[in-house]
Amino acid sequence: MSKPFENFDFSTFWDNDEYALESYVSESPSDELILSIENELGYKLPKSYIEMMKVQNGGTPVNFCFPTDESTSWSKDHVQISGIFGIGREKEYSLAGDLGSQFMIDNWGYPTIGICICDCPSAGHDMIMLDYRKCGKDGEPEVVHVDQEYDYTITFLAKNFEAFIRGLVDYDEYDTSEEDLVNQLEALETARFSTILTQFFQSTQTKDFEKILRTIIIKLTKEKGYFSLHDDPLSYLIYDTLFYLYTKNKKVSSASKYVEKAYPKMIVFTDRGINTGGYAPSFISTWLDEKIANQDITKKFFKGLKFTTEYEHTILERLKPYE
Known part of the structure; x- marks a missing residue:
C-alpha cells in the first residue's frame, strides 16, 4: 500500500503569508494532541490529513480552487477555499479553534455529518467538510462542499482527503x-x-x-x-x-x-x-x-x-x- 501523498511536493503547496501564519499555522501536532482532538470532535481523522499536518499544521494553499460538476453559490464549475484547518485549538482557524469545526456546526447550523476542514471566501456561508455518513466515525470520509446559501446543500467533491488536496488547481483556470x-x-x-x-x-x-x-x-x-x-x-x-x-x-x-x-x-x-x-x-x-x-x-x-x-x-x- 502506498504512503499518503507519495511523490507529492509540499514545498510548493503552501502560501505562507503573514495572515496564514497568524491565523492557521500551528506547530506539528503530537500524537496526544491528535487523539485529544479526535475525542473532542468525535471522529477519527484521516491518515492522509494527519500526515499532511505533520509536514505543516494548517495554512493557506497556493492553489485554492476545486472543480465541481454542478453549480454552487460560489460558481457554476468550482469552489474555492481560504485555508485548511490544522490540528489544534490555539489558532483561530484550527479544528478546535474559535472559528473551527464545532463552532461552525453549533453557531452556523452546518450538518452533523463530520468535520469542517476548510473555510471558504464567503466568511462562513459555505464550508468544506469531511463526510463520515458512509464510512462511520472511524472510517475514511469523503470530502464535500456544504452550501449554507443553498439550504446546506451537500456537493460531493472527492472520495478522500488526499484526492481533494491533489485535485486543487490554480485560480487562473477560473479567472474571468x-x-x-x-x-x-x-x-x-x-x-x-x-x-x-x-x-x-x-x-x-x-x-x-x-x-x-x-x-x-x-x-x-x-x-x-x-x-x-x-x-x-x-x-x-x-x-x-x-x-x-x-x-x-x-x-x-x-x-x-x-x-x-x-x-x-x-x-x-x-x-x-x-x-x-x-x-x-x-x-x-x-x-x-x-x-x-x-x-x-x-x-x-x-x-x-x-x-x-x-x-x-x-x-x-x-x-x-x-x-
Missing part, C-alpha cells in the same frame, strides 16, 4: 475577472436604481443625481475591477450622496436605523440592477461616525440627523465633476 468587469460596466450603463432612489431623483431636482451617482459608480467599478463599497474616497462620496438624498426626502431619527434599515434599501438589497448585493455595516457606520464627530452631520430635534449647510455645499461642489 476581465470579462466580468466588461459585463458589469455594460450593465451599469443602463441598469435601474432602487425604487426609493428613483423617487428621490424625481423629488430632488437641484441636480441630475441619477446621472451623477451612475457616473461615480462606474468610475469606482473601473478602479476596483468590481462594484463594492468600502472605505475608499469614492465610496465615501457615494455615502455622502445617498445620505444627502435620503435626508432631503425623509427623516433620519438615529444612526443605527439609517445603517440597518434605510441604507440597505437604497443600494444593497434591492430588486433593481444597481445594488451591491450585500454590505459590511461597519463601513457605513464608520463613515457616519466620522461625519458626526467632525460635526458635518448634526442632530436637530424635529428634523433628525442632517448634514450642516456648510457640508452640503462641500458635497455639491465635489459632485460637479460627475454632472
Whole structure:
C-alpha cells in the first residue's frame, strides 16, 4: 500500500503569508494532541490529513480552487477555499479553534455529518467538510462542499482527503475577472436604481443625481475591477450622496436605523440592477461616525440627523465633476 501523498511536493503547496501564519499555522501536532482532538470532535481523522499536518499544521494553499460538476453559490464549475484547518485549538482557524469545526456546526447550523476542514471566501456561508455518513466515525470520509446559501446543500467533491488536496488547481483556470468587469460596466450603463432612489431623483431636482451617482459608480467599478463599497474616497462620496438624498426626502431619527434599515434599501438589497448585493455595516457606520464627530452631520430635534449647510455645499461642489 502506498504512503499518503507519495511523490507529492509540499514545498510548493503552501502560501505562507503573514495572515496564514497568524491565523492557521500551528506547530506539528503530537500524537496526544491528535487523539485529544479526535475525542473532542468525535471522529477519527484521516491518515492522509494527519500526515499532511505533520509536514505543516494548517495554512493557506497556493492553489485554492476545486472543480465541481454542478453549480454552487460560489460558481457554476468550482469552489474555492481560504485555508485548511490544522490540528489544534490555539489558532483561530484550527479544528478546535474559535472559528473551527464545532463552532461552525453549533453557531452556523452546518450538518452533523463530520468535520469542517476548510473555510471558504464567503466568511462562513459555505464550508468544506469531511463526510463520515458512509464510512462511520472511524472510517475514511469523503470530502464535500456544504452550501449554507443553498439550504446546506451537500456537493460531493472527492472520495478522500488526499484526492481533494491533489485535485486543487490554480485560480487562473477560473479567472474571468476581465470579462466580468466588461459585463458589469455594460450593465451599469443602463441598469435601474432602487425604487426609493428613483423617487428621490424625481423629488430632488437641484441636480441630475441619477446621472451623477451612475457616473461615480462606474468610475469606482473601473478602479476596483468590481462594484463594492468600502472605505475608499469614492465610496465615501457615494455615502455622502445617498445620505444627502435620503435626508432631503425623509427623516433620519438615529444612526443605527439609517445603517440597518434605510441604507440597505437604497443600494444593497434591492430588486433593481444597481445594488451591491450585500454590505459590511461597519463601513457605513464608520463613515457616519466620522461625519458626526467632525460635526458635518448634526442632530436637530424635529428634523433628525442632517448634514450642516456648510457640508452640503462641500458635497455639491465635489459632485460637479460627475454632472
